[in-house]
Amino acid sequence: MKKNRFPMWILIADLLWVAIAFLCADALRYGIHWGAAQRGFIHDLVPFLFVAWLLWGLLSNKMNLDGFRGGWHFPAVVSAVFLGVSFLMTVLLAGSYLSRRYESRLALGYFGVLLLLGFIAIRYGAHELLRARHRAGKVGRVVIVGSGQVARELASKIERHPEMLCRVVGFLYPQDASGTVDLPRTENCDTTTLFTLKVADLLRSQHVDELILALQKPSWPELLNLIGRCRGQGINVSLVPQPYELYLSQPDLLDLGGLPLLRLRESSTSSMFFQWKRVMDLGAAAVLSLVVLPVLLVASAVLLWTKGKAFRWETRSGQNGELFAMLRLNVERHATDATRFEKFLQQLSITELPQLLNVLSGDMSLVGPRPESPERVRHYTEWEQQRLSVKPGITGLAQVHGLREQHSSEEKTRFDLQYLLKPSPLTDLSLLLQTSWTLAIRMFHRTQSSSAEQVVSANNNKTVSDFRFPSVEEALQHAHRSQPSAD
Numbered sequence: 495m496k497k498n499r500f501p502m503w504i505l506i507a508d509l510l511w512v513a514i515a516f517l518c519a520d521a522l523r524y525g526i527h528w529g530a531a532q533r534g535f536i537h538d539l540v541p542f543l544f545v546a547w548l549l550w551g552l553l554s555n556k557m558n559l560d561g562f563r564g565g566w567h568f569p570a571v572v573s574a575v576f577l578g579v580s581f582l583m584t585v586l587l588a589g590s591y592l593s594r595r596y597e598s599r600l601a602l603g604y605f606g607v608l609l610l611l612g613f614i615a616i617r618y619g620a621h622e623l624l625r626a627r628h629r630a631g632k633v634g635r636v637v638i639v640g641s642g643q644v645a646r647e648l649a650s651k652i653e654r655h656p657e658m659l660c661r662v663v664g665f666l667y668p669q670d671a672s673g674t675v676d677l678p679r680t681e682n683c684d685t686t687t688l689f690t691l692k693v694a695d696l697l698r699s700q701h702v703d704e705l706i707l708a709l710q711k712p713s714w715p716e717l718l719n720l721i722g723r724c725r726g727q728g729i730n731v732s733l734v735p736q737p738y739e740l741y742l743s744q745p746d747l748l749d750l751g752g753l754p755l756l757r758l759r760e761s762s763t764s765s766m767f768f769q770w771k772r773v774m775d776l777g778a779a780a781v782l783s784l785v786v787l788p789v790l791l792v793a794s795a796v797l798l799w800t801k802g803k804a805f806r807w808e809t810r811s812g813q814n815g816e817l818f819a820m821l822r823l824n825v826e827r828h829a830t831d832a833t834r835f836e837k838f839l840q841q842l843s844i845t846e847l848p849q850l851l852n853v854l855s856g857d858m859s860l861v862g863p864r865p866e867s868p869e870r871v872r873h874y875t876e877w878e879q880q881r882l883s884v885k886p887g888i889t890g891l892a893q894v895h896g897l898r899e900q901h902s903s904e905e906k907t908r909f910d911l912q913y914l915l916k917p918s919p920l921t922d923l924s925l926l927l928q929t930s931w932t933l934a935i936r937m938f939h940r941t942q943s944s945s946a947e948q949v950v951s952a953n954n955n956k957t958v959s960d961f962r963f964p965s966v967e968e969a970l971q972h973a974h975r976s977q978p979s980a981d
Contacts, residue, residue, distance in 0.1 A: 501558075501560040501562070503620075504560040504561065505550075505551065507616045507620075508613060509547055509551070511609070512543065515608035515609050515612055518608055520601065522601075522604045524601075542589075542602075549581075557574060557578055557920055560617070561575075562620075562655065562657040565651065565655055566657075567894075567895065567928075568618070568621075570924065571614065577920060577923055577924055577927070582606075583606040586602065624657060625656065634660035635663045635700075636663065636705075636706060637662075637664050637697060638664075639666045640667075640707070641665060642709075643710070643904070644710055645665060645709075647908060650908065666705075694727050694729065697729055698727035698729060704729065704732060705729055706731075707734065708734040709736075745759075746758075775853050776854065779850045779854050786847050790823075790847055793823060793844060804823065805822070806824045810865035810868075811865060812857055812882075815871060818857040818858075820849060820852055821849055821852060822849065823845040823848060842933055842936055858885055858888060859887045859888075860926065861890060863887060863906070864889075864899075874903065878903050880907075880911055880914070881910040891913040896932075897909070
């Protein structure tokens, strides 16, 4: 895989757009004719242009505003850019007031709107260009050695990072220590067994660019043999370091005179962050409680009339596995005989709004991994238990990606641990905005016909586990047939 330079190119495009938006704001405010008003406006706003460049460069690096580092997800891009532009314009307006440079607020308003629309368009355009390259096959071809959790995690992340310009075309399954490798069984292709010395020749003949080792218990003699043969064929080789259970560690790669050393530092979050998070939880939960109170009153009144009970308490595992009672509306999960009203409450997650009381009491947070039942937690792997290191939340990164109660803990842990690596107040705000986006999309889908609603629901709930990656033989043969002829 090529080194990811997309953040740099996105930042360059952003800075160019800042200057263009600056001129467009002047044209919208004063017209396209050149006069004293335009010259005065531009002269006065030149300092704002330089400040905007500086602040946006810092924000892009701090908030990962390129839109790809966390995996492409359009609602996340929109919410992150919205927060960044809001902070930038707040600083510019405050600076204008404190410096007593009373510029046209209308022109600055145009400037802010143009920035927001342009930054989103830049990221969407970059994503479409990447998709075009993927469709045209102008990407690196990757084969993963492994079949377990590590290999699945790696494949899902490559799928969500189009900027890496590579595609998984198959897997290699080491069979045993006898020097053979199994190609995976699929619906249209049986398992094929090859000797290690033949694998490199097959990969090279089918234009595979990179081999990634993602084994939890590698057999090093055979892998070293395979690595040597692949490198001799010009195939790049990458390695996922083990043990994978140290997922929440921050890696630093050191070069000791040509000897690579991977240092794993424990991911630590300052106590100040959790204090601010608690303050934000209390303030936001109090405001949201007042906003959603009319909805809850209506819903609880209907449930009380039809079922005789409006609320229910469910036992959940919270931070460090401690049990607590989680409040929700009295609607049975996945009930086959649920009324249309109950299905409506579940689809829009209105059943979970009473958990604002859990947030106020300190058992939960607004943002964090969704709490699960003690029965499910008992079967957690050591890797999955890391999601219990913080307070559970009403919403989280897994939820804005469409994962809900029926999805596996492993699928949700992939996203929850990604959030735990770099938690911040801005990330929490972004996830709250993405949750609003998700609920708005569900409301829109609710208004469609029942047949269209089923199709959209299937697409929204689709996860990486729904995709079937082809075997190496199947995928490489397909790629070989699609190669252009020498003519």
